[in-house]
Amino acid sequence: MVQEIREAREEPDESQDVTLLLAEWQKGDQRALDRLMPLVYDQLRRIAARYLHSERSGHTLQTTALVHEAYLRLVGENRIQWQGRTHFFGVAATLIRNILVDHARTQKALKRGAGIGKLSLDEAFAVPAENNAAILAVDDALRALSKIDPQQGRIVELRFFGGLTIEETAELLQISPSTVKRDWILAKTWIYRALSSSAIES
């Protein structure tokens, strides 16, 4: 019900943009993605901030719900087929990863006293400080894994950062759910191993 308003009042031009950019990106234009990112990033931040800092309690933050809402705000319902929507979830996963990692870095820098002055903190994603290291570690390991197996890397990004289910991930990557599941299990085992061994070494 609400997307109608948003579409009509808040972001009519942006909505057009996003639809177009998504379509272009689907056609393989990577520059479209670059332009898409800041729009989505901004929207996600705003929504997440509202969810997490909402005065009225009772909002549970579910990644897909969050992304879904961002999608509605940016694109509006009925504007684009499901295909576009899935791709959008794909973009969102990458974004959430960036946001969380950026935030974790800022926090880490702050802790050391290195961060000075203005914080472009995403309060929205203010996860407890002790987890920042964990997020950075996962991100590092994920980067390493992606070099060995890009598909597994992407699956982890979609599942862990994007909150997609096995089925949604399968639909997005155009592979079977059983493949996703198999890759997912190995990928997280791989990262788990990477993290436990690095923990021992340090």
Place this chain on the structure above:
Amino acid sequence: MTAEQWVRVKDEFDRARDAPTELRGHVLEAVSDEEVRHELEELLRAYDGSQEFLERPAILSASVLTTVNTAFGQRLGSYSLGRQVGEGGMGVVYEAIRADGEFERRVAVKIVKLWLTGERETARFRTERQILARLDHANIARLIDGGTTPDGLPFLVMEFVDGVRIDHYCNQHTLDIFQRLQLFRGVCEAVEYAHAQGIVHRDLKPANVLVMADGRPKLLDFGIAKVLDADAAQTATLTVSRPATPQYASPEQLRGEPTTPASDIYSLGILLYELLTGQSPYGGKACSLQTISRAVYEEEPPAPSVVTGNRTWRQNLDRIVSAAMQKDPAARYGSVTDLIADVDRYLSGAAVQAKRRSSRFWPPFSIRGASAVLLILAACIWIAKVGAPGFKSKSPFEQLYSEGMDRQQHFDWTAARSFFRRAIDADPKNPLGHYAYSAALHTLGYESLAQREAKLANELSSGLDQEKQLLIKGRYQEYTGDRANAAATYQKLWALNRNSPDYALRLAAAQTSAGAPTDALRTLDSIHSASKNTADTARADLQKARAYELLSKYQQELSDAESAAKAADAIGARELKAEALQVKGDALREMNRFDEAVNVYAESEAISREAGDLYEVASIENRLGGMYFNKGDYSALEVHANTALALFRQIDNKTAQASILNNLSLATKSRGDLAGALNMLEQAVAISRDAEDLHSQARELTNEGTILRRLGREADAKKAFQESLECAQRIGDRDQIARSHITLEILDRDDGDLRAALNESRTALNLLAESRAVALKALTLQHLGDDIHASGDAVGAKSALEQSLALARQANSRQLTADDEYMLADIAREQRDFKHAEELLKSAETYYSAQKQKVNLWDAWAAEARLQIVEQRAAGSETRIVEAIGGFHGVKDDARECGAYAVLMESYLAQHKLREASRAATNSGATCAATTEYDARMIYRIRSLQVRTALGDVPHAKQELESLTKELEEKGWGQLARKARLALRRGAFSASTI
């Protein structure tokens, strides 16, 4: 590691990971490549620990890595976790042992993947848990306990059920159809029991029904979905709420609407379908919410008899499944009991009661409800029939359009809207799409969008026949506030088809809103004589009630609204009933039956809320706010007004938002917070301007000007008043033009031109001759009375003010009542009716002090002091005046401060305290010279000259007072002129008695 090696690792890992440890060794041994083997070894070792790792999406993770630790051996309260036995969208289930020394008990612990964000939510979680713990049925797994993990995740402890999923059980044991139905019946009994306790399962699916070794079914997770669905009570406001299991969710759940017992009946239907056919009704579609939603909304599953080839089911089981799986909740079995009864009939060989359904999903058209806005709906349906003839070879537009009409016939406006929207996409040039879309938007309260669409429809309609053109044009005029012309258009339409009750209703509604209730009543009588249809007459009664409201005939309004509500109830028309109750509440409110009105409103609101009609919910909240405002209960007003405001924002109804902000600003102003009130009005004006709503804009600009004037920003005030008048004139709204004249009257008085002021207030009153705005009339008479009083005609003033008082009481406005009483007290004092004056003042004071309207209260104190003075009890009267002066000074109300100083001088003079009187004159000089209000400046001059007379400066003061009297008489201020003449005598008297 090379790519080939990695492929090998992947393959071997898959093969070995779930094998017992000893077998893993064999796999490893078979790998000759050292590097691959080493990698595999490490990964397999890590595998056991990584089960939960990364399973919670990053954002949800209160702690990303600690989830690894939530595993075997961990204790949660008195429960010790064992192996993981399940995992779903909502959480992970562990087998666990209760081990607190007393006894050991096997339980299931479900750790939920969600955050409880605050104390309130945690408390709600606990309450819901306690409700569920009361469910005690052999076929329901008991909820035993619950709590929160150290990570802050909620967990539930449930009876451990050792069983097999119902669908797997049926297949494993190759149950025949009767055995399957018996099993299904057991499930139904459990659901029936829970519904009787007021608990809905919300997530019925095979995975939640286990069959135990003894063959009894057991339901898991009863009501858990609700416990876990944040804000379940406010589902209507959730934009994104994702049902736990889309494949089994009812259409209303998929739409995010409140879940009712009917939703469980739907899910039972799906379960039965699967038990009978062995397949899902919507086939093996991908599990995305969207794909399923589309299927559930739009597709008709093949009948079980078709899937299985068992044609004997067509008369019975097909019907049972279909009756349970109706898209429209109201078309399903009324209760699980009814469903069980039909299953029993089948089992005993009797004929089932469920009717054969048409080949379409939805039951044949029946009027179940209608709201005022729905009046056009019937015309829409007519267009659907006429405009899309035949159902063969439909274009995409026609298909979507008639789907929308279908939804609309069942009052599913949200779904209808979405179809119309898609119809427009399919054929943007077709006026019918825009026409229907605008109706859906309007019903849902999206005013500005509805206007835009109605306009488009009108622009595109030239190719249509006359009847359709008139319908479209009428609606466009209506939506854009052009009410008189809309009525004329509908009159023409009705003339084309006199037999149509819908056209008559449409016309009557337009006549009513165009301010011609008598015409409307006449139109409506023709429906009563022409139609025997209950729905038609109910709608006619409701419209009649509205017309009577305009005529201030509240008793008739009440009785017609009541009969409409009764008729609506009889035919099960929910929304019509809600609307009728709303009108009934209005009637009670008008009749001052406050508590009854509140109750009726609550009843209406509950129905609308259940129907998910935000607009109606907000309207009721707004009405409640208004009632509390008139009652003077501002905090109650704010609660209701803010609720309504939030809802109107949500549905983007600008006019309503502005109106509420306007009301709130009045309340804020009454509390003395001028800046706050101004801010709200500025918001309101901006919204109205944006919406091009001249009515609201005019009203808000007037109020803004009043506040600006009070803030001393005269120029800005004047500008606001002028803009307001322009708006009012552009729309020809007499009430609003009258309001503008009153504001001009205020400015005239400030300028000292009382004759012009009188002229303005008389003009305003004349404009209101036909008006039904009682409070506005009362206000105008108050201003007129004040002007007449100032002109020196106390008798004429009293009559005007008494009329104002009567209207203020009729309008239930305690504010206007108190102000009138305050002014009438002044006249009573002048007429030496001190007792009456005192009574009036006390009554006004009671209200002002209850409302904490300090400014008005101080005014009343000053008036009381004057009463004491003329009653020759002046001694001590100055105390309260001094207090009032301090107050006025504090809020920078120069005019009132100056007026109070004048009273203070009067008091001192009466007490022959000349030195104090002189000091008061000196102290107030600057303030009084600065005030923008002419009469305040004048009364100061009169009193200070009186003081000078008393101090012996008679010749000089006399000369000044004489010229002052002349000026006042010239400008029409008879009362002040008289005071000036008296001042000379009294001043001399004060001096002579020393």
